[in-house]
Amino acid sequence: MEALGRWGTPLLATGRGDDVFQPRWLTLALPALLRGATAEPPVELGIETDGLRMVLRIDEDGPHVFVRPDDQPETLLIAPPDVVVGFAAGTISPDQAATAGELRGDPDVLRAVFDITSRRHP
Template sequence: MHSYGQFCGLAKGLDVIGDRWTLLIVRELLIRGPCRYTDLCTGLPGIPTNLLADRLRDMEREGLVRREMTPAPTPAAVYALTPRGEALETVIAALGRWAAPLLANPHKDDVFLPHWLVLPARLYLIDRSPRQAPVRVEVRDGDHRVTLEAARGRVSARVGPAEKPDTVIIGQTPIAWQLLLGKIDLAQARKAGLEIQGKTTALKRFGVRPPTKAVFISP
């Protein structure tokens, strides 16, 4: 980890999080919670394993992550964010909003993993009817599951299946995201290959936080 050698908050911050892959490791831990080393490798396509080990070591030294053991009967070493690491969520959110227009023209070699839906869902979706009963939507893309819930005026998102979902969207996550953003309607979504199970009215519960130009187009 190199230092800019400047007495400046921005420079000091970049000394800690400015190296390549560091913020993407934080992204994975924000989305998925504590992760095994192999899970981080899977969630960070293209990262050399030795570089991941170096970054985790640096982040642990700087107090951003901690290494801990899961409980028995199958204990395993996992990496988790510390409170200081979790505080980077607002930084990542601001950077994600700033970079949203750059997603309008994806490169043909760009990789997309379905669980990455979690962060933009937290950033951009709002609960249109906070006084109504909660609704849950599950997005299924192959073996991947992401659950979205609108309840009491906020939208939460997490990796994993939904308990008693009101609606299940089956198909490619980028197309499901276009549907949730209101950029395509149900007919267009089905034509693009999505299958919608359950109450389609539940989808109307989700709105988009203005102003936004959020896009999520499949590479």
């Protein structure tokens, strides 16, 4: 599944155009994009795209994405899927992601995720 996520993720970077997209697919794509990223202590960022809220957690075991409807993360990035993918891929900075979407909470969490992902080892 991870390999399939890595294969399909670059297609999202160009935007979906008229293609069908399910935001739940990002639960596979994000860990694939962020493979090798670790954090101690763990960092959590809420992400909402196309009405689906998920939580990206990066800890000592790597990145994980959870869909937890009752979870209210302290920091939440609300953005279109292409912005989320661009941010995870490192082609969009934290400031660009926040400007293209909406950031609720601590901007340092968004910067921390970006710093962690930019140091990952493929």
